[in-house]
Amino acid sequence: MQQSPVPPETPIYRRIADGLREAILSGELRDGDRLPGENALMAQYGVARATARQALSVLINEGLAVPKRGSGVYVRQFRPLRRHGSRRLSHGHWGQGQAIWDADTRGRSYTVDEVHIDREPAENDIARVLGTAEVWVRRRRYSVDGRPVQLSASHFPAALVEGTPILREDTGPGGVYARLGDLGHGPVRFTEELRARMPHPLETDLLDLPAGTPVIVIMRTAYSAAGVPVEVNEMILDAASYVLQYDFDA
Amino acid sequence: MQQSPVPPETPIYRRIADGLREAILSGELRDGDRLPGENALMAQYGVARATARQALSVLINEGLAVPKRGSGVYVRQFRPLRRHGSRRLSHGHWGQGQAIWDADTRGRSYTVDEVHIDREPAENDIARVLGTAEVWVRRRRYSVDGRPVQLSASHFPAALVEGTPILREDTGPGGVYARLGDLGHGPVRFTEELRARMPHPLETDLLDLPAGTPVIVIMRTAYSAAGVPVEVNEMILDAASYVLQYDFDA
DNA sequence: CAGTGGTCTAGACCACTTG
DNA sequence: AAGTGGTCTAGACCACTGC
Known part of the structure; x- marks a missing residue:
C-alpha cells in the first residue's frame, strides 16, 4: 500500500509528535513517564514502523523525551x-x-x-x-x-x-x-x-x-x-x- | 539483502555523518557549500536511501547543515x-x-x-x-x-x-x-x-x-x-x- | 522470553528547485 | 525534464531491558 492520496497538509509523523508534545507540555505526561512506544503508535495511528519512529525522533531532538533502549521512551527530567x-x-x-x-x-x-x-x-x-x-x-x-x-x-x-x-x-x-x-x-x-x-x-x-x-x-x-x-x-x-x-x- | 553480518562497532550512518562533520569543521566544506546529496551518499557508500538520509539528519540536528528542498543540503552560516x-x-x-x-x-x-x-x-x-x-x-x-x-x-x-x-x-x-x-x-x-x-x-x-x-x-x-x-x-x-x-x- | 528501541534495506509517490 | 529532499510503507535482524 502506498501513501494516502492527498498529503493532508501536515505530515502524519508531525501530527503524532504534536499530540505527544501537547501531552507533555500540558502535564498530562509528567517527568519520567513512559511515552507510547513504537508498536503502540503503529497500532493507534495505523502507520509503519519508520513513521512512528520519526514522530518520536522529533520529541527526542526537541529535548522533551529520552529513549532508553530495550525499555521505552520517557519524558525528560529537568532540574537546573x-x-x-x-x-x-x-x-x-x-x-x-x-x-x-x-x-x-x-x-x-x-x-x-x-x-x-x-x-x-x-x-x-x-x-x-x-x-x-x-x-x-x-x-x-x-x-x-x-x-x-x-x-x-x-x-x-x-x-x-x-x-x-x-x-x-x-x-x-x-x-x-x-x-x-x-x-x-x-x-x-x-x-x-x-x-x-x-x-x-x-x-x-x-x-x-x-x-x-x-x-x-x-x-x-x-x-x-x-x-x-x-x-x-x-x-x-x-x-x-x-x-x-x-x-x-x- | 539484509544488513551485513556483524554491526561494525559504529553504525554506518554515524560514520558517514562523522566524515561529513569532519569536512565541515576542518573547513574543507565552507559556509554555504553544498554537501553530497542523498543519491551521492547512496552511491558512494552503497547504502539505502533511508541510511543516507539518517546520516544527513544527524548534521541537520546538530545545526551544522541546512536542507533546502529540491536543491540540496548546505553548510550552515553563522554571523552572530x-x-x-x-x-x-x-x-x-x-x-x-x-x-x-x-x-x-x-x-x-x-x-x-x-x-x-x-x-x-x-x-x-x-x-x-x-x-x-x-x-x-x-x-x-x-x-x-x-x-x-x-x-x-x-x-x-x-x-x-x-x-x-x-x-x-x-x-x-x-x-x-x-x-x-x-x-x-x-x-x-x-x-x-x-x-x-x-x-x-x-x-x-x-x-x-x-x-x-x-x-x-x-x-x-x-x-x-x-x-x-x-x-x-x-x-x-x-x-x-x-x-x-x-x-x-x- | 517477550517487548523495546537501533539499524538497515528496497521500494514508492510527492513537491519543489534548477538548468 | 532531471534532480533533490520530504514522506511513507513493509519488511528484516540485532542488542538490550525487564519480568
Whole structure:
C-alpha cells in the first residue's frame, strides 16, 4: 500500500509528535513517564514502523523525551542548577579560600575529574585575547549528584604561570584566582561571552548528553588590576542542567 | 539483502555523518557549500536511501547543515550579533532617549513587527515575580538584516501602567524605561536569568529556525529604586544569531 | 522470553528547485 | 525534464531491558 492520496497538509509523523508534545507540555505526561512506544503508535495511528519512529525522533531532538533502549521512551527530567554570574566571582568569595563552585552547588555534592594540565599552543581566539602563542591549560569536568554538568578549560599565558602552584593539580585554598593574587596578578574584572549551540560528539560523550540538549558555551576572561588578561576560561555547560543569573545596575 | 553480518562497532550512518562533520569543521566544506546529496551518499557508500538520509539528519540536528528542498543540503552560516548585558541598559543610554536596540545592532538595520499589546492573566512564574495576577504584555519580534532574531514579551503590573503611554504602540524617546521613569518608577537594577533549550514549534515558526538551532531564553526583571519589580521581559533569541556579553568586577 | 528501541534495506509517490 | 529532499510503507535482524 502506498501513501494516502492527498498529503493532508501536515505530515502524519508531525501530527503524532504534536499530540505527544501537547501531552507533555500540558502535564498530562509528567517527568519520567513512559511515552507510547513504537508498536503502540503503529497500532493507534495505523502507520509503519519508520513513521512512528520519526514522530518520536522529533520529541527526542526537541529535548522533551529520552529513549532508553530495550525499555521505552520517557519524558525528560529537568532540574537546573543556578549559576550566579557576578556574586560567585566576588573577591570576598575566593579571597577567603572558598571554591567558586560552592556558590553554585549550594549544598549539593559535586566532584571533579578528567583533570588534565598541559602546555599547548593557544587556539586562535584564545591567543588573540591573551596575546600569547603558548598557554598552560587546566581542563576538568564537574559533576553534580553524580551527573556531569560542565567541562572547563582554563588558559593562562605560559610565561605568567610557569613553575607556579597554578600548574599543580591541587591549587590550594581559593584556587587559581588566589594563586594569581599571590603572584600580584589577582583578577579584578571579568567579561563573559555566552553562546548556545548543539554539542560536538566529544562534548556529547563527556557530558553524557541525550539528543536534543544544547550546550551553553561561556568564554570568561579575567583581567588583573593592570588591565592585563591573565586567564581565559572556556566552559561548556549542559544547558538542561543550568539557569544562569546576572545582576547589574542601570 | 539484509544488513551485513556483524554491526561494525559504529553504525554506518554515524560514520558517514562523522566524515561529513569532519569536512565541515576542518573547513574543507565552507559556509554555504553544498554537501553530497542523498543519491551521492547512496552511491558512494552503497547504502539505502533511508541510511543516507539518517546520516544527513544527524548534521541537520546538530545545526551544522541546512536542507533546502529540491536543491540540496548546505553548510550552515553563522554571523552572530553581540548583545551587551550591562552596557546596553545603563541609564545613560535609555535616559537620553536612545532605543536599547541601537546598542546591539551597531549600525545594522533592524525592524520590529508582530507587535501585540494585551491585558492578560499573568503566567505562574511572572505572577510570582511581579506579585500581581493581571499584567499588560507588550509582545514584539525583532529582525536584523531582514531575518528574525528575537521575540520579546514585556510584562508590567496592570495597576502600574493602566492608561499610561506604555500601552501605546510607540512609547516615545527612551522607550518604556523612560516612561516608567516619568511615572516615578524608573528601573535602577536588573537581573537576567538565562536558559538554553530547543525551541517550541511556535518559536520555530516565528523565528524561522532551521532544525538543530537552540534558543536562548532570557527572563529579565527590572526593579525600581524602591526595590519593586516593575517589569519582567521574557526574550527568546535565536542562539545562532547571538553572542551575549556580561562584564563585572571581582 | 517477550517487548523495546537501533539499524538497515528496497521500494514508492510527492513537491519543489534548477538548468 | 532531471534532480533533490520530504514522506511513507513493509519488511528484516540485532542488542538490550525487564519480568
